[in-house]
Amino acid sequence: MKKILAISGSLRWGSSNHSILQFLGSMAPADVEYTIYNGLSQIPAFDPGLDNDCPPAPVASLRKLLTEADGLIICTPEYAFGVPGSLKNALDWLVSSSTLVDKPVALITASSAGEYAHASLLLTLGALTANVIPETTLLIQFIRSKMDSEGNVKDEETAKKLQETIAVFLKAV
Template sequence: MPVGINYTTYDGLREVPAFDPGIDNDNPPSPVSDLRKQLSRADGIIICTPEYAFGVPGALKNALDWTVSSGSFSGKPTALITASTGGENAHEAMVKILGAIDAKLTPETTLLIQFVRSKMDSSGIIADPETLQKLQSLADSFINLV
């Protein structure tokens, strides 16, 4: 991210309880209100996910389900990175899910990185020049969208 862009990493996924429409109201469990508060404060959101068992990881999907009624993603500039071995299924599903919750997503703010482990160095940093370039281009598009 360029200088002047502040970002935080959301670290609460494992605290978010299983979605339950019976308690999906204005006074939800505190990890859910914290998630909604953090989303509402953000000018834009970057989601980066692997694929598990040919789908979106359950914890991520669960958290997104809590944002349907709150409209937290509605009109919110969003970037999606699926970084996995294959990842096509999760990526396709995430584009649909983000569409359903009205996130502001464009083809330029989505990126599927396949065989991601082969594109990282031993410390987990992306080392593949083509992937780096794609990430930079996604970041530029995302900032423009914001």
């Protein structure tokens, strides 16, 4: 049984990014355990003084989930030309633990524009020496116009790109 952890950079109820992660999960086969992480808002602000083998419980929990996962999918918006603070904060807690070293990662930025957050996250994931699969990095712009009010991906081209992305990612893990 392969395990995939999915993290949304948006905490918003009704988030497009969360809906995209649900859409990707709906395409995972039965032998893949696909989990959308829901603890991002519980992660405390990064403190290098507490960054050791016994970090705050939510951090330890995230590290454990990621250690056990065969792959990570990040799907995030951009805020104020950058990576959402809660997501960047969580990634900062992963640097010293080497949790993401060589871990297959898919990066989807679904935002109004998103190119700054996308580029910045690629740099951060590089610093974490994650194995970002190039064919599974996707920047989806004007995201709100590509979703319907029920959180379905209504834009056919976007849905196709997401289907291709998850297919490649599943092969990689």
